[in-house]
Structure formats: C-alpha cells, structure tokens
Amino acid sequence: MHDEISRLARNVASRPGAALAGVVGDLAQPVLVVGATVPVGQLEVLFRRPEVSCVVVQDEDEQARTGIVTRAGLAAALTGRLGYGRAVLDRKPTSSIADWSPLVVPPGLPVSEVALSAMARVDERRYDDVLVAGSSWSSASTADVMRSLVAALTDRSTHDPQTRLPMRAPTWHALAHRCGLLRGSGTRVVLLLLDVRDMAGINARHGQGGGDTMLLALAARLQAALPRGCEAGRVDGDRFAVLATLPAMDDITAAASADALRQHLLRELAVPPEGVEPALWPVLHSSVVWSVAGAGNPDELIREAERRLLRSAAGLARAS
Structure with missing residues (x-):
C-alpha cells in the first residue's frame, strides 16, 4: 500500500505546479511540548484529551535532541509485551518511550515531498505524525498529508492546469x-x-x-x-x-x-x-x-x- 502512495506522491511532485498540493504548514496544528524527564504517568494524562495525537519531547540536557511520542506509541508502550507496561513505566521518564528520530520538516515543504519522506520511514513509524519546525512546534498527521495529496491529484484531473477552471x-x-x-x-x-x-x-x-x-x-x-x-x-x-x-x-x-x-x-x-x-x-x-x-x-x-x-x-x- 505504501508503495502506491509513494508513486502517487512522486506523480504530484514531478509535475509543474506541485505547490497545488499545498505545503505542510497549511495542514499543521500546534502541538504540546514536554520535557524528557516528565514521568510517563503524567504524559498519559495529556493524551486523555482527544485532540492530542502526539507530543514533542525535548531533552533538557541536550537541547538539540527532539523526539515525539504518538498516541499509538504510548498505547503500545503502556500495554507492554506481557501486559505490565503501565506498572513498569508509570514513573519512568518520557525519554524512555520517545522516538528520537522523528520526521521533522519545515512548514514550507510541499505536501508531496512530505508524503515521500513519510512513506520512506520504517514500517512501525511510517504513519506517525510529522513534526513541523517553525517559531513554535506543530504537527501534521500522515492521514491529512495523504488526503491533501489525493485532493491535489483529483483537482489536477478535473481542472485545466492553465486557467484553473473546470475542464x-x-x-x-x-x-x-x-x-x-x-x-x-x-x-x-x-x-x-x-x-x-x-x-x-x-x-x-x-x-x-x-x-x-x-x-x-x-x-x-x-x-x-x-x-x-x-x-x-x-x-x-x-x-x-x-x-x-x-x-x-x-x-x-x-x-x-x-x-x-x-x-x-x-x-x-x-x-x-x-x-x-x-x-x-x-x-x-x-x-x-x-x-x-x-x-x-x-x-x-x-x-x-x-x-x-x-x-x-x-x-x-x-x-x-
């Protein structure tokens, strides 16, 4: 499936006017930032809010290091292989479950390029949210990136590329x-x-x-x-x-x-x-x-x- 999405993204990116698919900053939403030492138990409380799909994790000792914890990633960690994840992790720092190599992009990057990078990630991270770096941190869901990509292709197939009027x-x-x-x-x-x-x-x-x-x-x-x-x-x-x-x-x-x-x-x-x-x-x-x-x-x-x-x-x- 992800191979088909990658071909879709290349199709948009390779054509003139690829910006019609928009830039990732248009899809991004503000995201919470927490310190790496925050206990996982406190992190779980943040995710009780339905609008929180991920949080940015910043290491206070190494300011250059930025990570992400997604809702799915937190759920998997708390479940654990034997079902004891919550008991083991409750007081451990968020750094222990963060992904320290998230996909981070600038807000002006075309959606088609973001989709290509997202699909190039390893299987377990492929559909994680994308972090958008700017004056403040924000994130875009991979689902929104793909919807924008499909909408751009639909628009291209029905609208004249020169005048932007329907064909x-x-x-x-x-x-x-x-x-x-x-x-x-x-x-x-x-x-x-x-x-x-x-x-x-x-x-x-x-x-x-x-x-x-x-x-x-x-x-x-x-x-x-x-x-x-x-x-x-x-x-x-x-x-x-x-x-x-x-x-x-x-x-x-x-x-x-x-x-x-x-x-x-x-x-x-x-x-x-x-x-x-x-x-x-x-x-x-x-x-x-x-x-x-x-x-x-x-x-x-x-x-x-x-x-x-x-x-x-x-x-x-x-x-x-």
Missing part, C-alpha cells in the same frame, strides 16, 4: 446535474458559450506565450464577473462555457434574462485588465441557450449552443 467533462457533468434538478420545478438552465475569435492568429502575432497570457487573464476576468450561482469552465482550447439556473418565469422573460447574462459578461470581458496589451485582447463570439421550464436535455442544449455559436462566428466574419 470539459466536469463542466458538462455540472450541466447535466443542473438539468437533473429541474424535474418538477419551473426553473430553467442557461448555457452560454464564449469563443475566442482567431486564436491561431493571436498565437501567430504574439507567440504562444502571449496567447497563454491572454487566456489566463480572460479566465480570471470571467470568473470575477460571474453572477452568484453561475459557474464557468474551459471546454476547449479557446472556448469557455458558463452555466446558470433561472427561477420560474415565462418564456419571454427567460429569453431576456439569458441574453442579459450574455450581454453582462461580454461587457465585462470587452476591455483587457491592467497589464495586458490591448492588441492582445480578443474579440469573442458568443451564444446562449436555455431550457424549457422544468426540463432540460444537456446534450440538446450543447448542440444548440454550438449551432448558434457557429452562426454568430459566421455573422462576424461576414461583417468584417
């Missing part, structure tokens, strides 16, 4: 979900498509770096301009989709509301943000469709939006 599959899944919620209600789903005109020409004139800068700025501006309840995704290299749900209303009001959303976003996206050259900012084709009240077929909405987008692009081409 095509999760966007169309969200559309289907919205349509599924319409049954038995008078609400409607709106699908708006925005397409960058002449993306190939932008790349040819400004280079792919310029095109990437434009797309990143466009996605950020789109995300900031979305009304509450709307969501956006990147469904193609130069195409974005916006999803919305309208309350119950008649057909004429629904058409006006859907087009008002389209016009609002086009106005918000008409002017480049500060730091982006006006020559780099694109013209957008757009189309908008909406479902009938209380029902919606996501595939039909996508097809109709694509047809309208094609007609919009053809109209702009003739006008120019």
Whole structure:
C-alpha cells in the first residue's frame, strides 16, 4: 500500500505546479511540548484529551535532541509485551518511550515531498505524525498529508492546469446535474458559450506565450464577473462555457434574462485588465441557450449552443 502512495506522491511532485498540493504548514496544528524527564504517568494524562495525537519531547540536557511520542506509541508502550507496561513505566521518564528520530520538516515543504519522506520511514513509524519546525512546534498527521495529496491529484484531473477552471467533462457533468434538478420545478438552465475569435492568429502575432497570457487573464476576468450561482469552465482550447439556473418565469422573460447574462459578461470581458496589451485582447463570439421550464436535455442544449455559436462566428466574419 505504501508503495502506491509513494508513486502517487512522486506523480504530484514531478509535475509543474506541485505547490497545488499545498505545503505542510497549511495542514499543521500546534502541538504540546514536554520535557524528557516528565514521568510517563503524567504524559498519559495529556493524551486523555482527544485532540492530542502526539507530543514533542525535548531533552533538557541536550537541547538539540527532539523526539515525539504518538498516541499509538504510548498505547503500545503502556500495554507492554506481557501486559505490565503501565506498572513498569508509570514513573519512568518520557525519554524512555520517545522516538528520537522523528520526521521533522519545515512548514514550507510541499505536501508531496512530505508524503515521500513519510512513506520512506520504517514500517512501525511510517504513519506517525510529522513534526513541523517553525517559531513554535506543530504537527501534521500522515492521514491529512495523504488526503491533501489525493485532493491535489483529483483537482489536477478535473481542472485545466492553465486557467484553473473546470475542464470539459466536469463542466458538462455540472450541466447535466443542473438539468437533473429541474424535474418538477419551473426553473430553467442557461448555457452560454464564449469563443475566442482567431486564436491561431493571436498565437501567430504574439507567440504562444502571449496567447497563454491572454487566456489566463480572460479566465480570471470571467470568473470575477460571474453572477452568484453561475459557474464557468474551459471546454476547449479557446472556448469557455458558463452555466446558470433561472427561477420560474415565462418564456419571454427567460429569453431576456439569458441574453442579459450574455450581454453582462461580454461587457465585462470587452476591455483587457491592467497589464495586458490591448492588441492582445480578443474579440469573442458568443451564444446562449436555455431550457424549457422544468426540463432540460444537456446534450440538446450543447448542440444548440454550438449551432448558434457557429452562426454568430459566421455573422462576424461576414461583417468584417
């Protein structure tokens, strides 16, 4: 099992933007610090608090030495091989049961690297908490490290790495979900498509770096301009989709509301943000469709939006 987790960690660490998995300091929680001479019996009292998963142990005689006692480690020591651990250890110093070679990391270390180091530990220590050294001691559970790692991989598989918007599959899944919620209600789903005109020409004139800068700025501006309840995704290299749900209303009001959303976003996206050259900012084709009240077929909405987008692009081409 730990070999699979190690491969997972390497997968995240080896890709650009590994910081998306976060740093271990984001997961760390303050931890109690005790002296090495504290009796084990007193240590047991500390662990009666459910939020205490481990304590840091510092040797008063050797300040450079830092250890850890975990809840599982304390339980194993108190049980003992013959069941007499508590009686034997009650008055002994905490130093006698501490692990003096814990995994200690800085707070800024990426979660993926922490996971690799954790999985490289010996079997009996592999899932111990990780100590995070800073202005004060804190710790992160290996379980939290692994959850963060898996969440990062999930995010990578569903979100466009460039714009951080959901990709095509999760966007169309969200559309289907919205349509599924319409049954038995008078609400409607709106699908708006925005397409960058002449993306190939932008790349040819400004280079792919310029095109990437434009797309990143466009996605950020789109995300900031979305009304509450709307969501956006990147469904193609130069195409974005916006999803919305309208309350119950008649057909004429629904058409006006859907087009008002389209016009609002086009106005918000008409002017480049500060730091982006006006020559780099694109013209957008757009189309908008909406479902009938209380029902919606996501595939039909996508097809109709694509047809309208094609007609919009053809109209702009003739006008120019």
